[in-house]
Every structure is written in structure tokens, then in C-alpha cells.
Amino acid sequence: MKQLFISVALISLAGSSAAWAAEKPTGLVGTHGQSELSTQASSMLPLCASCHGIEGISTEGMYPNLAGQKVEYLVKQLQQFKTRERNDPIMSPMAEPLSPEMVNELAGYFSSLK
Ligand code: HEC
Numbered sequence: 773m774k775q776l777f778i779s780v781a782l783i784s785l786a787g788s789s790a791a792w793a794a795e796k797p798t799g800l801v802g803t804h805g806q807s808e809l810s811t812q813a814s815s816m817l818p819l820c821a822s823c824h825g826i827e828g829i830s831t832e833g834m835y836p837n838l839a840g841q842k843v844e845y846l847v848k849q850l851q852q853f854k855t856r857e858r859n860d861p862i863m864s865p866m867a868e869p870l871s872p873e874m875v876n877e878l879a880g881y882f883s884s885l886k
Contacts, residue, residue: 813877816870820878823862828885838882846879 809817817826824830828839838846852858853867854875870878 809877809881810873812871813874813881816874816878817881819866820882824882828882839885841883843879843883846883847875850875850879 823832823835824838828841829837849858850867850870853860853864854870856864858864867875
């Protein structure tokens with residue numbers, strides 16, 4: 773079910789994000805160092821950004837801002853969501869499929885935003 777949810781979420785985003793996953797998102801390259809993200813990590817970014825904002829500033833009161841947060845903290849939170857040490861019905865399934873490299877890259881990306 774979790775996988776299904778993630779697939780559905782990804783598919784529903786595909787309209788706006790297909791180009792991102794396929795190639796470097798030209799509009800964002802350079803400004804935030806997103807060009808340094810691996811294909812894997814940048815393919816997750818539209819999903820993360822749908823709640824946390826592409827600039828790391830969320831649009832919903834219940835979704836935290838990530839921009840400028842300490843990278844070590846973000847890595848730790850994602851690791852804890854994965855192990856369910858920090859268990860959240862929304863975020864734990866989001867973190868579950870992330871590899872350690874993707875955790876580092878996504879944390880680094882959001883941390884680098886101002
Ligand atoms: C459906 C909305 C949603 C999506 C998609 C989502 N998140 Fe979250 N995220 C949340 C919510 C809600 C919380 C707060 C959870 C809590 O209350 O413990 C959160 C918390 C976090 C935190 C901890 C922030 C803090 O200040 O402690 C990090 C880091 C994070 N998300 C990263 C990500 C990454 C990376 C992705 C993409 C793989 C992602 N999120 C996708 C909703 C979302």
C-alpha cells in the first residue's frame with residue numbers, strides 16, 4: 773500500500789515533473805546547486821517539493837520549512853523517519869525508499885536554500 777501511495781503520488785506529479793526527472797531542470801540549475809544532485813535524488817525532489825516547497829518554504833501550516841536548516845539535522849530526521857524512531861504517517865513512508873546517498877543529497881539541497 774505504501775508503495776502504491778508513493779507511485780500514485782509520483783504519477784500525479786508526473787505531468788509537471790517528467791521533464792525534471794529526465795534531464796536537469798534548467799530553471800533551477802545554478803541557483804541552488806541542484807545540478808549536483810544525482811538523477812535519483814532529483815527525481816524525488818518534485819515529490820518532496822510538493823509539500824516542502826521547491827524553495828524549501830512550505831505552503832501548508834503542517835508541513836515544515838526545510839530551507840536553510842542544518843544539514844546534519846535534516847539527515848538525522850530522514851534517517852529516523854526511515855527507522856521509524858521518528859514515526860510520522862506522512863513522512864516515514866516518504867523517507868523509506870531513500871538510499872543513504874539520497875538522504876545526504878536531499879538534506880544538502882534543502883539546507884543550501886536560503
Ligand atoms: C505529503 C507531504 C510530504 C511530502 C511529499 C514530503 N514531506 Fe517531509 N514532512 C512532511 C510533514 C507533515 C512533516 C512533519 C512530520 C512530523 O510532524 O513529524 C515532514 C517533515 C520532514 C522533515 C523533518 C523536518 C524537521 O524540521 O524536523 C524532513 C527533513 C523532510 N520532511 C524531508 C522530506 C523529503 C526529503 C521529502 C522527499 C523525499 C519529503 N520530506 C516529502 C510532509 C511531507
